[in-house]
Amino acid sequence: MLKFINYIKRNKIKSAIVVVLIVAYYFCLPQKLFKDPNATVITSESDELLGALIAEDGQWRFPASDSIPAKFKACILQFEDEYFYTHPGFNPVSIFKALKSNLNSGNVKRGGSTITQQVIRLSRKGQSRTYFEKVKEIILATRLEFRLSKNAILNLYASYAPFGGNVVGIDAASWRYFNRDASNLSWAESATLAVLPNTPSLIYPGKNQQQLLEKRNWLLKKLLKNGIIDELTYELSIVEDLPQKPYPLPQIAPHLLQKIAKKHRGERIKTTVKIGLQEQTNRIVKQHYQRLKQNEIYNISVLVLGVKTREVLTYIGNSPTDKSHQNSVDIIDKPRSTGSILKPFLYASMLDAGDLLPNALVADVPTQFGNYQPENFNKSYDGAVFANEALSRSLNVPAVRMLQEFGLDRFYHYLKQLGLKDLKHDASYYGLSLALGGAESNLWDLCKSYAGMASTLNHFNANSSQYFTNEFCQPIYNSNESIDFGQLRNEKEIFDAASIFLTFESMKQVNRPEGDDSWEFYDSSQEVAWKTGTSFGFRDAWAIGITKDYVVGVWVGNADGEGRPGLVGVQTAAPILFDVFDLLPKSTWFNPPYDEMINVNICKKSGYRASTICDDTEMRFIQASGKKTAPCPYHKIVHLDATEQFQVNSTCESISKINSTPLFVLPPLQAYYFKNKNPFYKSIPPYRSDCAETTEVAxxxxxxxxxxxxxxxxxxxxxxxxxxxxxxxxxxxxxxxxxxxxxxxxxxxxxxxxxxxxxxxxxxxxxxxxxxxxxxxxxxxxx
The missing domain is CATH 2.60.40.10 (Immunoglobulins)
Known part of the structure; x- marks a missing residue:
């Protein structure tokens, strides 16, 4: 060490030069070799290609891969650089042979470049092929060998080598020329791609086919000679046809690709999409589109979420329509009029607040609030209807009356907690039409909200009756992400588990549309809580279904907002919904959250908690908050004579002969419509002629x-x-x-x-x- 120090002291200038050269050598190689823009690539959860968006420079250049298929690796090494794993970045023997050949011929015949040198040349695009440039390549190649492993260098070459036309890299080339992933290529196909980077501007599929065939077969012969493939493989390989023209890249989830490209342009994203389910759903949408377009209905979107993982399993932003009908528009996140799709939220809100029991009677009579007069879809009225039936039948008048009774601001607060981002105005702007489609929302937010409800119920039953703090989180489509449901606690986030369960129980009863006796053909083979919606003017048709494991959302309509006769949720969106559910694994039904429920005596006729005079009762589980509701207001004690055909009192009949009977009595307007559909409804009998009337009239x-x-x-x-x-x-x-x-x-x-x-x-x-x-x-x- 002392001699070395003394040498440096004696030779300061030489030492300084050496240090400068070492430093220059260390920093001569750019930290990032390739700055070219990449294509945006998305793959399924099983890493199969869903689609790609071409790079900004017009090249099909996939993001660099961290590995290359074994067959292509063997082919490229045999064709380009047989001694790749033994040389230090350049091959002196090859350089000498190339130099000799070039000097003898008077021009450049051979390059003698190793794969490492070719990586350097590719990164220094546009440089002239001179001897001076070759020296630079050798220096930079040796520096690259110090920085990266041999496999990493080989991966760089495979990712950035030109394959003819605007195709760069093995991944893009395998899809463009053979329509499949590089790992699935045959020996003949791998050999074809291995010879392309040698002269990509002269030989590629569709151009100079004979030369391409000769090069491929020469390489296959070499593989056979070196024992890499056997005789049978060789014989089969040389008879394989060459690709004639590029294939279009798969576009299995084009609108998800657009969505991802906004934030991850030029990246490869492995999504949560299940490719089999996506492809089958694509076919379902195409079939329904072919039928619906006959009625000038052109756009469909479908979203499938996993409840437990909150992963996007299928994403179809639009139907396979044309440009004139906005085929590029992703409707999943676009605001559309909600129709009746928010009604379950109102029902759940009232249950959660303890303002309603699951099947309490609600009025269904002609109603007007100022200038606003809601109507049922079928233009008829039931007088009074159970709340759960009003939800399952999607009756408009009961929903508006329930909203008015519950309070517009209270319901609006629940919706804002759900995170419906398209509610951009205050509650008074929407008014009572909020429950019928007066507001806008989008398929993403709605599916997210229903998934949050299902997840709340699942977690409550699985975690000792506790709630997570972040149930209503955003779904994910990037497989590298995971959902954080937050911390467990005793307090609910939005709705309690019992209110959710009872809401889903009501939604499960939806088995046919109003006035449509053919609905049994749409019934699913599994229990599904579902709801449809139709916006004013027949512009938007919705259907959303929920099970323990999945949420499926469907929107049908026209992207430009044009309404069409027959554009009704139950007729257009619901058939798609159940076709998709038929693709999914069957789910068991939700378990009742008994810790949030109480067993009470219920009046069968009114659905309220039974009073002491209710004549027909049963024990039912209701949400715990429902214990504060009033007892049945519809049963009254009526004094009848022995025939029970007339009312009597002490003015005309002895007390011992008076039959005091509890009767189910509706207000006059409700009774007027109720008895038309309920022939067994008994009105209060009139007073006998000899009696003085004391009963109040209405x-x-x-x-x-x-x-x-x-x-x-x-x-x-x-x-x-x-x-x-x-x-x-x-x-x-x-x-x-x-x-x-x-x-x-x-x-x-x-x-x-x-x-x-x-x-x-x-x-x-x-x-x-x-x-x-x-x-x-x-x-x-x-x-």
């Missing part, structure tokens, strides 16, 4: 509603049609007296319909019964 307008604006059409003769006024009375046998603007117009008995012909303008309708009870309505007439 009456309500059936038509028109309060503050209604009514248009009176004209008939073919030009005469204005009458307005028919209708009233429901708890004692229809009483005589009613009718007034328009305090002018008496007539009386009715038993059937309380009155035809009038008021003039245009504002009017007050007054009805008085013979007991002096008065009912008034204000209306506006237009012609």
């Amino acid at each position: 009456m309500e307008f059936i038509y028109p509603n309060q503050q209604s604006t009514i248009f009176l059409p004209k008939d073919f003769d030009g005469n204005t049609n009458n307005l028919v006024l209708k009233v429901a009375h708890s004692k229809p046998e009483l005589e009613l007296y009718w007034y328009v603007d305090n002018q008496f117009i007539g009386s009715t008995k038993d059937i309380h319909d009155m035809a009038v012909l008021p003039s245009s303008g504002d009017h007050t309708i007054t009805v008085m019964d013979e007991l002096g009870n008065v009912l008034k309505h204000n209306i506006t007439i237009t012609e």
